[in-house]
Amino acid sequence: MFAISLNNHSPIHEQVAGSIEKLILTGVIEPDSPLPSVRELASELAVNPNTIQKAYFKLESEGITYSVAGKGRFATSDVNSVKKVKIKHHIDNISYEANLLSELGIDVNGILTELEKIR
Amino acid sequence: MFAISLNNHSPIHEQVAGSIEKLILTGVIEPDSPLPSVRELASELAVNPNTIQKAYFKLESEGITYSVAGKGRFATSDVNSVKKVKIKHHIDNISYEANLLSELGIDVNGILTELEKIR
Amino acid sequence: MFAISLNNHSPIHEQVAGSIEKLILTGVIEPDSPLPSVRELASELAVNPNTIQKAYFKLESEGITYSVAGKGRFATSDVNSVKKVKIKHHIDNISYEANLLSELGIDVNGILTELEKIR
Amino acid sequence: MFAISLNNHSPIHEQVAGSIEKLILTGVIEPDSPLPSVRELASELAVNPNTIQKAYFKLESEGITYSVAGKGRFATSDVNSVKKVKIKHHIDNISYEANLLSELGIDVNGILTELEKIR
């Protein structure tokens, strides 16, 4: 499904959450389709089930997945609203980096007008 | 000189290093001019001297400052070469974020061509 | 008859019990009229028969339904006394939430006097 | 500071989070003042440190607290914006319960107009 790296500074649960989030937002995992169970994914990635649960919790608090006790965990049916939030986030990041560039004396007006087109 | 924020997830030594770096790269602190001593800056910011040490160590390892035994610590004389590295770093970051946007289905060609102009 | 939602944190047996309860209390299902059998309702809603059993058990313990051996399960003949209990329950809930609001510094006297009129 | 109940159906970490949240939103714990450390509170309440951390995580994700590695955990400096969210939540709950009452044939217009005054 995807791989995690242990010699990476970002915690495992973030790596897992990020990977699954990407699969859902890009449509590889379809809306309302089931995700691997906590135990299943834990054994596949050879990590502790608690670590997977922490990853799934983060996704759930962001509205990307939902869980049904005794049934399993599923991708959100409303991918688009989540996507919008994510897009805004990345645009903000670019805008932030562009500001740092401008502090270093670089002209970033071109970038900023491009961002406005997207926003 | 500058302020640090505790209600921020980035470690204090990174905030200190970042602030001093900015002052040097933007020319507020001039090349070859002396920096405040560890003890001085630590008491001014009301943080642990070890934290300042760590910040200065990072700046030195990046070539932004240099130290002279018995004299103190100074801003690099070659600001420009450091600046170039920094600019490249921010451009890479924007490029990275733009890729994430494009994974979400956003057209980022405008941004990328703007980046090419700068690079 | 009614629908259940899986993308909901409340257990299915509670959703089923709640839906049937509402149908009975609002008179859509008339007093002493028969309810669908466990197997029938389970297949209609595509859930496990055990889940329906649990829902019916809860309704019976609350006096909303009664069962006759060999005949089936029926809506209570005395809807009104059940209704009063439910009304009291909701008023208590509102009163509880109003208290929380008042703890946050909101004036809820208007709401409380309205509740007294109903009670 | 406060007590938790083990023979309660709500999980311990929710009880802890709820109690602390209340203390902060009502001003008993002042903005930017330190909260008990994970280990300290865990031993005081005789529960596992992980359980306390889960409670603190919830508060942090809701913007009610913030943490500084190596320094401790603090109440948010902006209590009001959190408070507004909470107030809206309770008003929504009352509105929801009022709808259930109206489904049972009770006139709830008085309550709803009172809610409008607050909103």
Add this chain to the structure above:
DNA sequence: GTGGTCTAGACCACG
């Protein structure tokens, strides 16, 4: 000392 991450177990409610 602090918070953050992770492991290896256990027990519960739900279906």
Add this chain to the structure above:
DNA sequence: GTGGTCTAGACCACC
């Protein structure tokens, strides 16, 4: 079987 909660430990970065 599933997710949710909890315990009892360990190790790390930060200050």
